[in-house]
Amino acid sequence: MVHLGLDIGYGQTKLAWSSNYAQPVAEVHPSGAAPIERCDRMAGGQVGDTALGYGEEVIVGNRRFGSLIDPDRIQNGMQVLHQDYAGTPEYMALYYGALARVGSNVIDHLVTGLPVAQCKDKERARYVKSLLLGRHNVREGFSVSVNQVTIVPQAVGAYYAFQDRRIAAQPQHDTLLVVDFGHFSVDWVLISGRSFRDSSSNSCAQGGSYVIDRMVSLIKAKHGIAVGRERIYGYVREGLKAVHLGTEEVDLHAIGHAAAAEVAPTVVGQIRASLRDQSTDVNRVLLCGGSTPFFEAAMRDAFPKAVYELAPMPVLANAIGFRLFAKKSG
Ligand SMILES: Nc1ncnc2c1ncn2[C@@H]1O[C@H](COP(=O)(O)OP(=O)(O)OP(=O)(O)O)[C@@H](O)[C@H]1O
Ligand SMILES: [Mg+2]
Incomplete structure (x- = not known):
């Protein structure tokens, strides 16, 4: 069973996952995502070399995106700091970047957060859930089936972690x-x-x-x-x-x-x-x-x-x- 906690922030994408009885893994990445042609290559890269050399390369709606990269490496910066972030291709690119990091073809249960104000809008939460659920072609030769998705208000995650530690x-x-x-x-x-x-x-x-x-x-x-x-x-x-x-x-x-x-x-x-x-x-x-x-x-x-x-x-x-x-x- 693979369990994934995912917190896609405007600044950073955080993920914590575990597989059966293995030790959980947690990572923080910058929340930069953009079509690949707008992502800077690593200095010293070959002309025509499409590998980013950092972050993850994913496919969203037939378009290649760089994901989990420093926003400073995106030409013209990120332009999606708005309320409907969760519906954008950039958001999906970050999601796919996270799935690529986990590397499993199946996620049994994904739990993620939405801003508290958006979470009160049940329709919106249902829509975001429908985007995340199901089978995703993350990149050529790698697809992931996400079998269950739960969306909770953002700050609630910290509360669960806090309760668990019983401070x-x-x-x-x-x-x-x-x-x-x-x-x-x-x-x-x-x-x-x-x-x-x-x-x-x-x-x-x-x-x-x-x-x-x-x-x-x-x-x-x-x-x-x-x-x-x-x-x-x-x-x-x-x-x-x-x-x-x-x-x-x-x-x-x-x-x-x-x-x-x-x-x-x-x-x-x-x-x-x-x-x-x-x-x-x-x-x-x-x-x-x-x-x-x-x-x-x-x-x-x-x-x-x-x-x-x-x-x-x-x-x-x-x-x-x-x-x-x-x-x-x-
Ligand atoms: N050492 C640090 N590392 C990363 N961010 C830091 C640090 N110190 C302060 N910050 C601030 O924390 C913010 C990023 O925090 P966090 O990852 O919790 O945000 P986020 O979840 O991406 O955003 P949001 O919840 O609004 O979507 C940035 O605004 C940054 O200025
Ligand atoms: Mg946050």
């Missing part, structure tokens, strides 16, 4: 807020006792990329240099604290901090506002997603009485939880 003494008595600070979106779910509170769970489109855009403006204002958002995103992913750009030394750490201090309170304000109908205060907060470092301070200011749990692998938490869920439910 909390009595989670059944908690009013738990799970927040997934992603690249493009922030998703949150409120879990009171063991029930999900739909009215206090939602998404907003101001994740890490919002902070990165602010960093771009601050660098321009302070150093007089234009640096693309994809480039800054690459530096953040590499964990660079500072970088030399021409004659300037740019303190990325300080600029990231300043950008977050400016924009994070507004984002966290939206989360607080969505909880205003709850009579019981949030007493535990679980944070996950790659942009957590940008938003944690604003969260602690907004919910000072709560106990904080940071998912041990914040970027992978959803995918890991999705796989656990896939495995538990067969």
